[in-house]
Amino acid sequence: MSVEWTPVEPDNKNNHENCILLVSNGTIADVNCDEVHPYMCFKKKTKNMVFNGCGTFDSAYNLDPRTGSCYKFHRVPRNWTRAFMTCAAEGGHLVIINSQQEANVVRELFAKNPRNTIIATNLDGMKDVIHIGFHDWDERDAWHTIDGKPLIEAGYSLWAEGQPDNAAPGEYCGGMFRNGRLDDIFCHERGPFVCEKSPDSLLQEEDL
Template sequence: MILQKYLFTLLIIFACSVAGKQFRFDYDYSEYADGWFKLHLIPATWHDAWLRCDLEGSILASPINYQMKVAMDSYWEAKKTNDCAYYTGINALFSHGDYFSVEGVPLPRMPVKWAPGEPDNFNNNEDCIVLTNGTIADVNCSEIFPYMCFKKNTKDIIMTSCGTVDKEYKMESLTGNCYKFHPVGKSWKRAFMTCAAEGSYLSVVNSPQEALLLKKIYDANYPKIRPGTNKDVIIIGMHDWNEHGVWRTIHGSTIEEEGYADWAQGQPDNSSGQYCGAMFRTGKLDDYWCQSTAPFICEKSPDSLLEP
């Protein structure tokens, strides 16, 4: 029994980086699960947890087999958190009572047991599953819990010159940074979240030359913008903190200090409360409604996801 426990411990040792196995510095590699884990301690609803993992290029982890169950339990214990439960990817959102992982594995195939008194389907409204002390329980998906993301190691995971496995980021020699155009429109806050999850930030314009670069990226991707999305502007990394006329980048400096404050004619006009920043196809700046959606460009330095 002691030998078995010792071998078990060896199998579940985690390392922040493994030679030849790189994903991003904030994920820990598990040899046993052959993939990377990240525990998000800031609680979220199930949907927001799923979305954050998805934006980071991973999935909401589920104990779909023995190896994953052991690895998840070990990682949770290693973090020594005071929380007693965390979200898994197991849910019945598509069909009440039919639980599947986000990969499509049915719950009866998983090596898990219900906690005492579970499932209780309280108020007939518990479609998501948490892991608690090695067992599972059903909860309301709008409740907030910590959660664990997982990225399986596959042959197509290749670290690019942009310091990411996301092949859509392209290096630009003008700035030495990498850029990615998102053709699906999102609100300013959701765009900010998307870039942050990818290890980047909403693009900041530092010079007239960079404005022309963003215009070039905008033009090249214009045909890819999804139907129903506002094609007139792209969202960029500036705002006025709901204080008219005090336009700053997401890095805290004024746009004048940053090096580019070329507004389109008649802008900023603050039409019905436009507090977020955008850019027209001309390369000129625009103030935009924060809740309205538009395409956007993320910008990242090549080392933003590498070990500090």
């Protein structure tokens, strides 16, 4: 494949540019591999890949008719920020609980993933709580969903007994126990999480 370099590229600035960036005009440049940029993924389609009703080839996403959303449970632990980024990369977001019905849906999904199926974490207790989409980063004890709504306005604010307790040095990210109750957790702790995705395609079964 022929490519055209951006003018004065490659320059290997500071002898530390070992990655390639595609510029908006179609040319390429060498950049520091530690820089953060938007990215695009590519995967060759095979006969076994099916574009499902969630608008993705990822078979781990499943549409729940009770909420009209698609959900995926991630067993490989990530911290809250990495979990957020993973969901975004998949075209979704950390699950936002908007009702008791949706809490039940996520609780049932959690139950299908028992403790022994979740990859080991530093804290064994993180096998019993998942990262979900809320935090109190802007103002302590003012919990908002990742789309900016107070929990009560979002539709679900049922905390576990004694929570939120803001354990030292500070629990600023949102989680949910296996019983569906909310918890405040340390943002840096790695644990399982659930991504939510709006269905981009409502294909009929015979079209799949």
